[in-house]
Amino acid sequence: MRNKGTLALLVIALVGTARGTATALNVMTTTEDLASLARAVGGDRVSVESIARGYQDPHFVEAKPSFILKLHRADLLIVVGRELERGWLPPLIQQSRNAKIQPGADGYLDASLNVRILEIPTGQITRAMGDVHPLGNPHYWLDPGNGRRIAQTLQQRFARFSPGDASYFAQRYAEFDRQLTETATRWDAMMKPYRGLKVVTYHRSFPNLADRFGLDVVGYVEPRPGIPPSPSHTLDLIQEMKRQQIKIILVEPYFDLKTPNAIGRETGAKVLVLPPSVGGVKEATEYVKLFDYIVNLLATAIKETGAR
Amino acid sequence: MQISCFRFVLLCVVPILLAPSGARAEIQAAPASADDVAELRKEIVALREEYNERLTALEARLAAVEEKTGEQPGVAPPESAAAAPPPAPPGPAMPAVPAALSAAPSGGDQAAAAQLPVYGTPTSKILNPDIGLIGNLIGASGESRGGSESVAPFPFMTLQESEASFQAIVDPYARADFFLAIGQEGIEVEEGFVTFPVLPGGLMVKAGRMRANFGRLNAFHNHTLPWIDRPLVMFNLLGGATGDPDTGLKDAGVSVSRLIPAGNLFLEATGELYQGDSGTLFQSHQRRDFAVVGRLRTYADITDQTNFETGVSYARGHNDAGSAFTTELYGVDATLRWKPLRRAIYRSFVARSELFWSRREEPDLRHDAFGLFASADYQFQRRWFAGGRYDWAERARDASVRDHGFSAVLTYWPSEFSQVRGQYRRTRYGDGRTANELLFQVLFTIGAHGAHAF
Numbered sequence: 001m002r003n004k005g006t007l008a009l010l011v012i013a014l015v016g017t018a019r020g021t022a023t024a025l026n027v028m029t030t031t032e033d034l035a036s037l038a039r040a041v042g043g044d045r046v047s048v049e050s051i052a053r054g055y056q057d058p059h060f061v062e063a064k065p066s067f068i069l070k071l072h073r074a075d076l077l078i079v080v081g082r083e084l085e086r087g088w089l090p091p092l093i094q095q096s097r098n099a100k101i102q103p104g105a106d107g108y109l110d111a112s113l114n115v116r117i118l119e120i121p122t123g124q125i126t127r128a129m130g131d132v133h134p135l136g137n138p139h140y141w142l143d144p145g146n147g148r149r150i151a152q153t154l155q156q157r158f159a160r161f162s163p164g165d166a167s168y169f170a171q172r173y174a175e176f177d178r179q180l181t182e183t184a185t186r187w188d189a190m191m192k193p194y195r196g197l198k199v200v201t202y203h204r205s206f207p208n209l210a211d212r213f214g215l216d217v218v219g220y221v222e223p224r225p226g227i228p229p230s231p232s233h234t235l236d237l238i239q240e241m242k243r244q245q246i247k248i249i250l251v252e253p254y255f256d257l258k259t260p261n262a263i264g265r266e267t268g269a270k271v272l273v274l275p276p277s278v279g280g281v282k283e284a285t286e287y288v289k290l291f292d293y294i295v296n297l298l299a300t301a302i303k304e305t306g307a308r
Numbered sequence: 309m310q311i312s313c314f315r316f317v318l319l320c321v322v323p324i325l326l327a328p329s330g331a332r333a334e335i336q337a338a339p340a341s342a343d344d345v346a347e348l349r350k351e352i353v354a355l356r357e358e359y360n361e362r363l364t365a366l367e368a369r370l371a372a373v374e375e376k377t378g379e380q381p382g383v384a385p386p387e388s389a390a391a392a393p394p395p396a397p398p399g400p401a402m403p404a405v406p407a408a409l410s411a412a413p414s415g416g417d418q419a420a421a422a423q424l425p426v427y428g429t430p431t432s433k434i435l436n437p438d439i440g441l442i443g444n445l446i447g448a449s450g451e452s453r454g455g456s457e458s459v460a461p462f463p464f465m466t467l468q469e470s471e472a473s474f475q476a477i478v479d480p481y482a483r484a485d486f487f488l489a490i491g492q493e494g495i496e497v498e499e500g501f502v503t504f505p506v507l508p509g510g511l512m513v514k515a516g517r518m519r520a521n522f523g524r525l526n527a528f529h530n531h532t533l534p535w536i537d538r539p540l541v542m543f544n545l546l547g548g549a550t551g552d553p554d555t556g557l558k559d560a561g562v563s564v565s566r567l568i569p570a571g572n573l574f575l576e577a578t579g580e581l582y583q584g585d586s587g588t589l590f591q592s593h594q595r596r597d598f599a600v601v602g603r604l605r606t607y608a609d610i611t612d613q614t615n616f617e618t619g620v621s622y623a624r625g626h627n628d629a630g631s632a633f634t635t636e637l638y639g640v641d642a643t644l645r646w647k648p649l650r651r652a653i654y655r656s657f658v659a660r661s662e663l664f665w666s667r668r669e670e671p672d673l674r675h676d677a678f679g680l681f682a683s684a685d686y687q688f689q690r691r692w693f694a695g696g697r698y699d700w701a702e703r704a705r706d707a708s709v710r711d712h713g714f715s716a717v718l719t720y721w722p723s724e725f726s727q728v729r730g731q732y733r734r735t736r737y738g739d740g741r742t743a744n745e746l747l748f749q750v751l752f753t754i755g756a757h758g759a760h761a762f
Contacts, residue, residue: 046359053612056649063762064615065574072510072567091762094483098569099506104480125724227723228690254650256690 025161028074028101030085031058032279033141036113038078040176041154045155045165051092054279059131059256060227062090071096074107076161078154081112082138098225106229109157112138115146118207131226139276142294143208144184147287183288186266187295194302200241201250202260205276209294218244218286221251221260229259241267247305248298250274253281270305272297311475329339437476437484438756442531444468450745462537462747471498471531475758478502487529498529499558512565520557520586521565521578522546522621523639523662533718534658535686536731536747538554540699540711541679545637545666547589557623559586559599582625589635589704590625599625614650618642633669633706656687678703685717693719699735709738713734727751 025046029035033052042048049070052061069094069283071077079085093102100107117136125134125295140146155173159166195214210217219240240246241263247270251260257271264271270302274294275281283288395500448462474486482504489498501516519527521690525539526546542555561582568575584592590599605619621639641662648655661682668675679701687693713735720728731747 053649057653062645062647062652064609065576065617065762066572066609066615069567069572072321090758094503094505095512097506097510097512102480127723131724182418254652256651256654281499 005082025158026073026075027078028070028076029078030080030089031141031277033147033277033287033290034078034080034145036278036285036290037151038146039171040153040287041151042158043168043172045162045168048159048276050279054275054277054284055253055281057252057275058084059087061085061088063092065095067092068095071097071101074098074101076107076109076157077101078111080138080141081110082135083126083133083140085256104247106160109153111150111153112140114153115140115149116143116208118211119204130222132223133225137204137207137230140208141149142206142276143212144180144187145212146208148177148180163286179288189293190295190299194299197248197302198244198246199248199250200237200246200263202252202255205252206250206274209276213295213298217235218246221249221255234259234263238263238266248272248301252276259278268305272300272301274298329420381655399744435476437486438758439472440473440475440753440755440757441752442473443469443751443752444470444531446536447748448745449748450722450743453584462745466492469530471529473756473758475756481506510566512564514563515561518558518563518580519558519581520559520561520582520623521563521603522557522601522623522637523603523664524617524619524641524643524660525662526556531751534683534693535697535715535717536696536729536749537715537733539662539681539683539697540735541662541664541681541701542712544701544703544711545664545679547587555587557586557589557601559583559590561599572608576605578603578605584625586625590629591628593631595733597626599623614644614646616642616644619758627668627670629670633671635669638665639663647738654687657685659684664701668704675705675708677704691723693720694717694719703738711735711737725753725757 003120022173024044025042027035027038027042027046027048029038029048029050032050032054035048038046038048051067051070052058074096074288077093079089093108095160098107099105112135117140119133120136121129121132121134125132140152151173155169191213197214198216198218199210200219200221201217204220204225206215206217209215218238221229221234223230223235246267247269249260249264249269251257251271251273253273253275257273260271263269273281274297275284275290278284278287278290280290281293284293340729344457383423388510434728443586444467444652445465446462446463447466468491470490472486472488477483479762482502484502486500487498488500489496497517498649499516499518501514501518504513507513521527523728525533525542530538538555544570546556551721552676559582561580563574563578567590568577577600582590582601584590584597584599586599592598601621601623602620603621605617607617609615618640619641621637621641622636623639623703624634627633627635639662641660643658643660659681659682661679664678666675666677666679668677679699681699683695683697685693685695695717697715697717699713699714701710703711713733715731715733717729717731722728727750729749729751731749733743733745733747735743735745738741
C-alpha cells in the first residue's frame with residue numbers, strides 16, 4: 001500500500017516529454033576559448049555556450065547540476081582534453097543522459113587531438129611532481145597555430161553535423177584563418193624585439209605562448225604544478241630572479257596575488273595578470289582579441305620595466 | 309614508431325660500419341709500401357661500394373615499408389591543409405602527439421598495433437580499470453565510548469577502512485564502479501554497480517550494490533564527508549550494524565533515474581528497488597520483503613557563485629520484528645553552496661541540513677522518531693577548512709531517548725590527495741551521560757582519483 005507513493009515517483013520518472021528541437025546546432029564547450037573558436041567558425045548556424053568562465057581556473061570547476069541540464073540538450077560537446085577537465089567533466093557527461101556527447105560518440109570532440117602539445121612528460125611519472133598532466137600540457141590554445149588547427153577541426157565536425165552548411169563553415173573558417181594570419185604577423189612583429197626575454201609564471205599555463213613569441217620561462221611561483229607557493233621555494237625564486245635580472249611575473253587571474261606581489265617588491269619585477277583564456281579580462285572577448293590584449297600588455301610592461 | 313626506430317638504427321649502424329674500415333686503413337698504411345697503399349685503396353673502394361649497395365637496398369626496403377604504413381598517424385604533425393598553413397613555429401619543431409597517445413578510446417588499438425608483441429598484449433593493460441586506494445586512519449581520545457556503547461564507538465587508533473576503487477567503461481553502453489572497503493575485519497563490497505547512462509527515454513539505470521539515494525549524505529562515501537564521523541541521526545535512524553561506524557542505507561538492487569523537464573530548473577527523480585537487507589534498518593525474511601527508495605531532487609543557481617539544492621526522499625522496508633512489520637523513512641534535505649568563480653580554489657562555503665522521520669512497526673506498538681543535523685563548512689584558505697555540525701536525534705527503537713551533540717572540525721589539505729583533520733565532538737546521550745571526544749583523521753589517496761560528485 002505504502003508502495004503507491006514510490007510507484008508514483010517512478011511513474012513520474014518514466015513519463016517522457018519530447019525534447020524541443022532547435023534549428024541551430026547546439027554546441028557546449030568546456031572553456032571560453034573553444035567557445036570563441038566555435039563561434040568564429042559556426043557563425044549563426046550554431047549556438048555555443050561554455051561551461052567554465054575565462055577567469056576561472058579550468059582545473060577546478062564545480063560540476064553543478066545546471067551544467068547537466070545544458071549538456072542534456074547539447075548536440076556537440078567540445079573539450080580541451082589532455083586531462084584538463086578530468087576533475088569535473090566525467091560526472092557531468094555521465095549524468096547528462098545524452099548519448100550524443102558520450103566519449104567515443106560523434107558529438108564528443110577532443111580539441112587536442114591534432115594540435116601541438118608541449119611538455120609531454122617522459123620517464124616515470126609520480127604525484128611527487130605535483131599535479132602533473134601525463135598527456136602533456138593542456139594549456140595549448142595560447143598559440144595562434146593551435147587556434148587555427150582547432151578551428152579547422154571544428155569546421156570539419158560542424159560540416160559533418162550539418163552537411164548543408166558545409167560551404168558556409170568553410171567560408172567562415174577561411175575568413176578566420178585570414179584574419180588570424182594577418183594579426184599574427186602584427187603580433188610577431190611587436191614581440192620580435194623581445195625574443196629570449198626571461199619571465200616567471202605562476203602556473204605552467206603559458207608554454208605555447210612562450211614558445212610562439214620566444215619568451216623564456218625560467219621559473220614558476222608554484223614549487224610544483226598545482227602546489228601552492230612555499231616560503232623556501234619563494235626565497236629560491238627571488239634569488240634566481242635577482243641573479244638573472246628577471247623583471248616580469250605572469251599570473252593567471254584566478255591566483256592569489258599575495259606571493260607574486262611580494263616577489264615583485266623584493267626583485268623589482270612587475271606582476272602582470274595575464275588572462276590565459278577568452279573572458280579572463282573583459283577586453284578579451286574573443287580568441288583574436290585575447291592575443292591582442294596579451295601582446296599589448298606584454299609589450300607595454302617590457303617597455304616600462306626595461307626588461308631584456 | 310617502427311619506421312623511426314628503423315631509421316635511427318640505420319643512422320647509428322652506417323657510421324659504425326664505415327668508421328673502423330677507414331681507421332684500420334690508416335694504421336696499416338703507415339709502415340707499408342706504395343703498392344700496399346694502392347691495394348688498400350682498392351679494398352676500401354670495394355668496401356664502400358658494397359656498403360653503398362647495402363644502403364640502397366635498405367633504403368628501398370624502408371621506402372616500401374613506409375608506403376605500406378604511410379597512412380598510420382603520428383609521424384608528422386597534421387598541418388592545416390588550407391590555403392594558408394600556420395606560420396612555422398619558432399624554436400625546435402616538435403611533432404604533435406600521435407593520436408594514439410590521447411586518452412580517447414579510439415586511439416587505443418592504434419597504439420597497440422605499433423608495439424612489438426609482448427607477453428600479455430599491451431591493450432590488456434590499457435583497458436585495465438582505473439585503480440585507486442584511499443587510506444583512512446582515525447584516532448580518538450577522551451571518553452571514547454561516551455555514554456552509549458552502541459553509538460559509533462571509535463577505538464584509540466584504527467585504519468578504519470581502506471577503500472579500493474576499480475572503475476572502467478564496460479562497453480559503449482555501460483560503465484562499472486567497484487568500491488571495496490577493506491577493514492580490520494575483512495573486505496566488504498561497499499558499492500559495486502554497473503551504470504547505463506544513456507538508455508532510451510533519457511533514463512539512467514544503475515544495478516548492483518549501492519549506497520541508496522536517500523537524502524543527500526547517505527550516498528557519500530566516508531572519505532568524502534566533511535567530518536570524520538557520520539551525523540548521529542544516521543546512526544539512530546538509518547541504522548548501521550551496532551558498532552559499525554559505517555552506517556547508512558546500502559543494499560543490492562536497481563536504481564532508475566530521469567531528468568524531468570522543467571525549463572531551467574534541474575529536477576531529477578530516482579526510484580530504487582532493493583533486496584531489503586541493510587544494517588539494522590531493513591531485514592528481508594522472504595523474497596518479497598524487498599525495500600523501495602524514492603527521491604526527488606531539485607537544484608537552482610541563485611547567482612554564478614551561489615546555488616541551492618533541495619530534495620525529498622522516501623524509503624520503506626521490512627524490519628527485524630518480522631516479515632509483517634515495516635519501517636518507513638521520510639527525509640528532507642537542503643544544501644546551500646557559495647563559491648566565487650575567480651577565487652574558487654581559495655574560498656567556499658557550504659551549509660547543509662537533513663531531517664529524517666522514521667516510523668517503525670513492532671508487534672504491539674509503533675515508534676515514530678525524528679532526527680536532524682545541520683552543518684556549515686567554510687574554506688578560509690586554499691588548504692584550510694573550518695566547520696561545525698549540530699546533531700539531534702531520537703532513537704528509532706525508542707523515541708523517548710534523545711541524543712544530541714555538537715562538533716567543530718578543522719581540516720588541512722596538503723594536496724588534493726591527502727587530508728589531515730581534527731574534530732572535537734561533544735555528545736549528550738539520552739541516558740544522561742555526556743561524552744567529550746577529540747577525533748583525528750589522516751586520509752591519503754594513491755592511484756586513480758576520480759572526480760568528486762557535486
